[in-house]
Amino acid sequence: MSTVTWITARGLFGRARFLMLLPLPLVLIGLAVLCRSLGVDPGQWGPPVLVGLGLAVVLPVVALIVGTGVLGAEIDDGTVVHILTKPLPRWQIVLPKLAVAAGVSAVTVGVPLYVAGVLADSVRLGLALVAASAAGALAYSALFLALSLVTRRPVLLGLVYVLIWEGLLGRFVDGTKVLSIQQWVIALADRIAPTPLLGTTVSVPVAAVLTALVAVGFTLLAIDRLRSFSVAGETS
Amino acid sequence: MTALHAQPAAGVSAAPTSTLDLAGVSRWYGNVVAVNDVTMRLGPGVTGLLGPNGAGKTTLLHMMAGFLAPSRGAVTLDGEPTWRNPGVYRRLGLVSEREAVHTFLSAYEFVLASAKLHRLPDPEAATRRAIELVEMEDAQGRRIGTYSKGMRQRTRVAAALVHDPQVLLLDEPFNGMDPRQRLHMMGLLHSLGDAGRTILFSSHILEEVEQVSGTVQVMVAGRLAASGDYRTIRRLMTNRPHVFAVRSTDDRALAVALMAEPSVSGVELGRTGLTVKAGDYGAFTRALPRIALRHDIRVRQLLPEDESLESVFSYLVEA
Numbered sequence: 001m002s003t004v005t006w007i008t009a010r011g012l013f014g015r016a017r018f019l020m021l022l023p024l025p026l027v028l029i030g031l032a033v034l035c036r037s038l039g040v041d042p043g044q045w046g047p048p049v050l051v052g053l054g055l056a057v058v059l060p061v062v063a064l065i066v067g068t069g070v071l072g073a074e075i076d077d078g079t080v081v082h083i084l085t086k087p088l089p090r091w092q093i094v095l096p097k098l099a100v101a102a103g104v105s106a107v108t109v110g111v112p113l114y115v116a117g118v119l120a121d122s123v124r125l126g127l128a129l130v131a132a133s134a135a136g137a138l139a140y141s142a143l144f145l146a147l148s149l150v151t152r153r154p155v156l157l158g159l160v161y162v163l164i165w166e167g168l169l170g171r172f173v174d175g176t177k178v179l180s181i182q183q184w185v186i187a188l189a190d191r192i193a194p195t196p197l198l199g200t201t202v203s204v205p206v207a208a209v210l211t212a213l214v215a216v217g218f219t220l221l222a223i224d225r226l227r228s229f230s231v232a233g234e235t236s
Numbered sequence: 237m238t239a240l241h242a243q244p245a246a247g248v249s250a251a252p253t254s255t256l257d258l259a260g261v262s263r264w265y266g267n268v269v270a271v272n273d274v275t276m277r278l279g280p281g282v283t284g285l286l287g288p289n290g291a292g293k294t295t296l297l298h299m300m301a302g303f304l305a306p307s308r309g310a311v312t313l314d315g316e317p318t319w320r321n322p323g324v325y326r327r328l329g330l331v332s333e334r335e336a337v338h339t340f341l342s343a344y345e346f347v348l349a350s351a352k353l354h355r356l357p358d359p360e361a362a363t364r365r366a367i368e369l370v371e372m373e374d375a376q377g378r379r380i381g382t383y384s385k386g387m388r389q390r391t392r393v394a395a396a397l398v399h400d401p402q403v404l405l406l407d408e409p410f411n412g413m414d415p416r417q418r419l420h421m422m423g424l425l426h427s428l429g430d431a432g433r434t435i436l437f438s439s440h441i442l443e444e445v446e447q448v449s450g451t452v453q454v455m456v457a458g459r460l461a462a463s464g465d466y467r468t469i470r471r472l473m474t475n476r477p478h479v480f481a482v483r484s485t486d487d488r489a490l491a492v493a494l495m496a497e498p499s500v501s502g503v504e505l506g507r508t509g510l511t512v513k514a515g516d517y518g519a520f521t522r523a524l525p526r527i528a529l530r531h532d533i534r535v536r537q538l539l540p541e542d543e544s545l546e547s548v549f550s551y552l553v554e555a
Contacts, residue, residue, distance in 0.1 A: 003349050003352040003353050007338065007341075007349055010338070010340055010341065011338060011340065014340035026317050046454075077336055078332070078334040078336030079305070079336045079337065079338055080336075081332055081334075081336060082336065082337070082338070082346075082395065083353065084303070084319065084322075084324050085301070085328075085329070085396070086322070086325055086350070086353040086354055087322050087323050087324075087325045087326045087354065088322055088353060089322065110237070130390060148252070166434070168486070224293040227320050228305070228320060229302060229303070229304065230304050231298050231332070235525075
């Protein structure tokens with residue numbers, strides 16, 4: 001494990017905000033178990049729990065907390081200078097941090113989605129949700145990591161994207177779905193395990209290409225912004 | 237101090253030297269000019285960057301360390317720009333003013349992480365050497381979160397020194413240190429300077445600079461106000477006229493009497509009293525009561541007007 005990965009992981013798990021990751025996945029599992037044990041028809045509870053809660057809330061919110069935490073928290077408290085005063089090409093800082101963010105988000109979201117997917121339909125749906133949400137975690141993480149380098153309020157801006165763009169506009173303005181990571185994840189999961197529980201207007205090739213573009217594009221943006229990272233002077 | 241001078245800290249060895257050059261460097265934020273057309277060359281030895289708070293010292297240090305792009309001019313280390321060039325950190329170490337450390341790590345882990353990030357051939361040995369240099373062996377296993385401010389500062393210095401850089405920049409390094417730690421840090425900086433390293437540290441406290449460094453760069457309001465040997469600058473400061481505000485029962489008569497006093501270099505009669513310029517602080521304050529008594533004048537107020545550090549620095553700009 002690289003030193004940057006190690007410091008990032010220690011920093012992430014050492015901060016109190018990491019505890020914020022736990023409740024949402026637990027609620028997701030709890031709801032799925034409850035619906036299943038009460039014998040509710042999966043056609044009734046599947047879409048609101050898997051999509052409405054899992055893909056529309058748990059995935060982006062977990063990715064937001066982790067993605068803005070791996071670099072944004074270090075920028076906030078100034079410890080980023082410690083890593084930046086090293087003769088490392090900046091991609092060697094961004095890529096390990098992105099890997100930690102995407103990995104932690106994918107595991108935190110993948111486990112409850114797998115459980116809920118199995119309870120709602122099948123192991124295949126569970127695995128499809130794990131794979132698609134992992135791709136989504138990568139795209140979200142790249143986006144939120146880059147946001148923490150282009151703005152001083154990455155969490156706020158990230159929330160605006162998730163809640164306003166994906167949540168509100170995605171529901172009423174159909175065209176915005178093309179630029180919604182959440183819809184790409186639904187399209188990918190539905191392609192791997194076709195099921196009436198998941199549905200979107202975005203085609204699979206568009207979803208796959210845009211997911212890759214967002215992941216690569218925002219990673220490159222983050223690397224470039226980190227190269228020009230400025231510390232504000234006391235006199236500014 | 238002498239004892240510390242005579243015994244360079246263990247682990248400081250002679251190394252190739254480096255020069256940091258600033259050529260016409262300015263930095264502005266919108267309409268505010270933080271650093272204004274500064275040109276300086278820093279070579280081996282210890283240099284103090286002196287100036288009142290808000291003078292632009294930190295901005296200048298950040299530009300030297302590659303953490304801020306100059307709005308105009310160039311900052312180069314041995315001819316290479318420091319901005320957008322992480323390669324310079326092989327030869328450059330920075331201890332910033334902000335107390336930023338990974339509190340969840342121990343000093344040993346923190347310094348070792350630095351050594352590994354520098355890709356040093358033997359990171360463990362380099363870590364032990366750096367921790368010895370700052371005398372943190374006893375507490376090195378404890379979490380940094382449990383340290384005092386001075387210990388954190390020393391840990392940061394150890395991390396900045398782990399790759400034995402030719403250039404070390406320190407922003408207000410003595411803040412939060414107790415007198416013993418200060419003395420040790422001053423000794424360490426001396427040893428590094430004597431071993432051919434280029435050391436620059438900033439401070440707003442004249443006495444700190446006096447004890448550590450013979451060469452100073454004085455910043456005032458973003459400009460390089462004075463540059464050179466500390467003793468010369470100190471002499472300028474000692475010889476500067478002191479300004480007093482004086483109010484008495486008969487200001488005009490007192491003004492006439494004061495002009496005959498050799499320590500007084502000028503008197504201005506204003507509506508609210510006198511403004512007296514005196515070349516010799518002690519002589520004037522001793523002479524005033526005597527003169528007042530002789531002329532039967534009662535002195536109601538005597539206020540030194542320019543004792544703030546700011547006024548000392550502004551005098552330097554005018555000198």
